Amino acid sequence: MRMKALPTAALLALCVSGAHAADLLQVWQAARAHDPQMAVAEAARAAGATQREQARALWRPNLGFSGGVGQRTADTDIRGAQFSAPGMGTSNGVSFGTSVHSGTATQWAVNARQPLIHGERSAQSAQLDIAASAAEIGWQAAQQDVMLRTVQRYFDLVLAERKLALLRQQQTAVEHALAEAKERYALGDTPITDTHEATARARSLQAQVLAAESEWQLARNALADATGLGPDALQVLAPAADVAPPALQPLDEWIALALASNPQLRLQQAQAQAAQQEVKKFSAASSPTLDLVAQAGRDRLQGDGNFGAGSTTQKQHMIGLQLNVPLYTGGMRSAKLEEALRLEDKARAEVELTRQQVSQQTRAAWLALQTAQARVAALAEAVTASEARLAATRLGREVGDRTTLDLLNAENDADAARLAWLQARTETLQNRLRLQALAGQLDEAQLQSVNALLQH
Secondary structure (H helix, E strand, C coil): CCCCCCCHHHHHHCCCCCCCCCCHHHHHHHHHHHCHHHHHHHHHHHHHHHHHHHHHHCCCCEEEEEEEEEEEEEEEEEEEEEEEECCCEEEEEEEEEEEEEEEEEEEEEEEEEEEEEEHHHHHHHHHHHHHHHHHHHHHHHHHHHHHHHHHHHHHHHHHHHHHHHHHHHHHHHHHHHHHHHHHHHHCCCCCHHHHHHHHHHHHHHHHHHHHHHHHHHHHHHHHHHHHCCCHHHCCCCCECCCCCCCCCCCHHHHHHHHHHHCHHHHHHHHHHHHHHHHHHHCCHHHCCEEEEEEEEEEEEEEEEECCEEEEEEEEEEEEEEEEECCCCCCCHHHHHHHHHHHHHHHHHHHHHHHHHHHHHHHHHHHHHHHHHHHHHHHHHHHHHHHHHHHHHHHHHHHHCCCCHHHHHHHHHHHHHHHHHHHHHHHHHHHHHHHHHHHCCCCCHHHHHHHHCCECC
């Protein structure tokens, strides 16, 4: 009985159904619509957009109306007054008295205020604009995170499927080898050790297949949960055999791009700008305020009193400037300023820390891509060599120069080389996307370019 090896092309097609397979772009689009993190980011982005309108509203005039009605009692007693009127001369020591008991009191007033100079409000307006920009950056960062996580889960499923397929292929080959060893032992052609070796390998592979099936189910369910797609619809595509990283710009250019556009760094910079505006809120220069104010109102009381029916009416109209200068706040303002200064120092330190981290991560991703092509090529050669060794071992097994164990080891080494080659290709594509994400350049167009490298 003779074991037959599947061609490499057939192995690359295992677990992939081209007619119904979901490509990377389709899976991402499903994840974008289903992933809770994207829903959170979209809501935060929409809320942040309203803060720009809030910033503009701080400098618009405020208009208010107040009114009231009720009962009021008022008594007025004026003595020693001077009275004069045309044709009546002037009288001194005049007394006046008015009285209304439980009369009807009505009042209304209209107030308008337009801020002209207001340091604290200027800082608050700037903070709202910064928060709106940060919400947009946060949405971009969340989209890149979800995209990278989706790609990771997609390729985890690719590798889990391929590993399971290769182990099942090995299991089939070992079962054939075991049957052949038993048959040849019965004929007296091979020693019993061949049968024991094949049996041990068969039981070991049985355990590995069970573990690989569990790993495959977990990977499939993780991608299904993230996308909302049914597990049966997740027939993923592996990277093509000729995947190669694109030509890379120099490292210095990538680092400069990352330091200018990395979303996490931009978020930290926005927080530092907001902290700077918080300092301005409590600075001495921001304490005085100047407003343009206008007011119109009327206060009326009418009813019966000690001197019969009576009424009083007061009307007022005013427009002008109002200056407010806080002289002493009990130390609260200076304490708030000190706190804001310390928080500003903290925000600046966090910006510098994030800058270093982004630079290091960009360098690591660039170097990984720089060496990826040589690594993928080396592993491709390893696959060719292992397949040649497998063919030679199979021939040697048939003529009696190699044992069953030698053949099983060659089968295992060839499958391990194929899996390592596939893993290197998936890591190359993922590192390419990570580098673009670090530089703030990851979007659907970049994902589409990677999707085009999958086997369709």
